[in-house]
Amino acid sequence: MARTHEGEDASFRRSQQRSDSLERGIRTSPASHLVLSGDRPTGDLHLGHLLGTLANRIRLQRLGVPLMLVIADYQVITDRDAVGPLRQRVRSLVADYLAAGVDPEHTAIFAHSAVPALNQLMLPFLSLVTDAELHRNPTVKAESSAADRPPSALLLTYPVHQAADILFCGATVVPVGRDQLPHLELTRVIVRRFNERYGAVFELPEALLSPVPVLLGTDGQKMSKSRGNAIALGADEDTTARLLRGAKTDSLRHITYEPRSRPEVASLLQIIASLGGRSPVEIATEIGGRGAGALKAMAAEVVNESLRPLRSRRRELLADPGYLDGVLIDGVAQANAIANETLQRVRVAMAMDYLG
Known part of the structure; x- marks a missing residue:
């Protein structure tokens, strides 16, 4: 093996x-x-x-x-x-x-x-x-x-x-x-x-x-349309925040970027980093001991802010x-x-x- x-x-x-x-x-x-x-x-x-x-x-x-x-x-x-x-x-x-x-x-x-x-x-x-x-x-x-x-x-x-x-x-x-x-x-x-x-x-x-890297869905598995664990680009902001609040993380309070040992936490950090043009390590340090709740809240804020123009344009196009x-x-x-x-x-x- x-x-x-x-x-x-x-x-x-x-x-x-x-x-x-x-x-x-x-x-x-x-x-x-x-x-x-x-x-x-x-x-x-x-x-x-x-x-x-x-x-x-x-x-x-x-x-x-x-x-x-x-x-x-x-x-x-x-x-x-x-x-x-x-x-x-x-x-x-x-x-x-x-x-x-x-x-x-x-x-x-x-x-x-x-x-x-x-x-x-x-x-x-x-x-x-x-x-x-x-x-x-x-x-x-x-x-x-x-x-x-x-x-x-x-x-x-x-x-x-x-x-x-x-x-x-x-x-x-x-x-x-x-x-x-x-x-x-x-x-x-x-x-x-x-x-x-x-x-x-x-x-x-x-x-x-x-x-x-491959992003994980809210259940900790690979993000996928068929698994129902993804944040759709067209989702509204309340749905996005609700799904991210329920995302799987782990029991450790201090947030660190360790993709191998803490994949769910790392995936949320990677989402924030990719959308915000920052380093996931930097974001983890910023959140530190404030725990998974602060991580999820930041993820919801960044995702909704980043997708707002896309979602507005998408509604116009579908009309x-x-x-x-x-x-x-x-x-x-x-x-x-x-x-x-x-x-x-x-x-x-x-x-x-x-x-x-």
């Missing part, structure tokens, strides 16, 4: 080194890169999304890096029988993006169900991976074991669908957390195998690791569904143009371009 952890740590260090090198390259020549990122429309985005991914996407956009954001609507049905209020959730997701600062003039937002050529790439990509490789994917394993029924084939092939999302637009940069590295590695495997078999069509995408639909339609048009071109190059490489 120790050797396994050592190997994982060494692999992560190599990934971090590549990520650091990629960051330097982005700062030197932002326009030469393309970022692909996205979310499943299974509910409102929350504070973990904002600090873990959204803020980084907006930072990259401001640096001048072109972005494409995929709303992974097909992936809603990987583990459920119905799509639910999907149209409402897609609009809400677009509103979250725009309210957080995504600029639709420089970022294409699209739903992958609306891009047929993207999804058609799944077929040749599936021929390049084995059943065993798909079953080894950590997300597939975790969701399969948590489900109360056999996993769907769509869940099993989720990593390949994600590869199609990344590769159809030639993305060179994929912002991820540590737990998502295996997904990107499978995408890189698909690139290598496709290029070896059919010729050089795709570039190897690189992981840009998030600088914010104009026609505008939100227009942003999505424009993004879908851009994505379709790129996907059709990529699929044609794949057909040529595979000698399947029968119609010229």
Whole structure:
């Protein structure tokens, strides 16, 4: 077991080194890169999304890096029988993006169900991976074991669908957390195998690791829409304060920043630090012996203050569904143009371009 952890740590260090090198390259020549990122429309985005991914996407956009954001609507049905209020959730997701600062003039937002050529790439990509490789994917394993029924084939092939999302637009940069590295590695495997078999069509995408550690929800588990332990970006201030007052901490009164031994306390400190541009150690020292109550009160104040402009803009956007639909339609048009071109190059490489 120790050797396994050592190997994982060494692999992560190599990934971090590549990520650091990629960051330097982005700062030197932002326009030469393309970022692909996205979310499943299974509910409102929350504070973990904002600090873990959204803020980084907006930072990259401001640096001048072109972005494409995929709303992974097909992936809603990987583990459920119905799509639910999907149209409402897609609009809400677009509103979250725009309210957080995504600029639709420089970022294409699209739903992958609306891009047929993207999804058609799944077929040749599936021929390049084995059943065993798909079953080894950590997300597939975790969701399969948590489900109360056999996993769907769509869940099993989720990593390949994600590869199609990344590769159809030639993305060179994929912002991820540590737990998502295996997904990107499978995408890189698909690139290598496709290029070896059919010729050089795709570039190897690189992981840009998030600088914010995984944030915990109010129950001490990873913040997640499905667990109901998150602070939604659109939550009102009273709800936010109530949820943070009930957040799990520990029995020690003196507040210290010790992520390994005091993860729940550390996560609250990290939230305050990330939103306020301060050090979590500095905040812990400031609170000191005033205890978890003072920590939670500060977290509620900082979160509500920081999210107030976003929430106001979000309400304005949701009141104009026609505008939100227009942003999505424009993004879908851009994505379709790129996907059709990529699929044609794949057909040529595979000698399947029968119609010229």
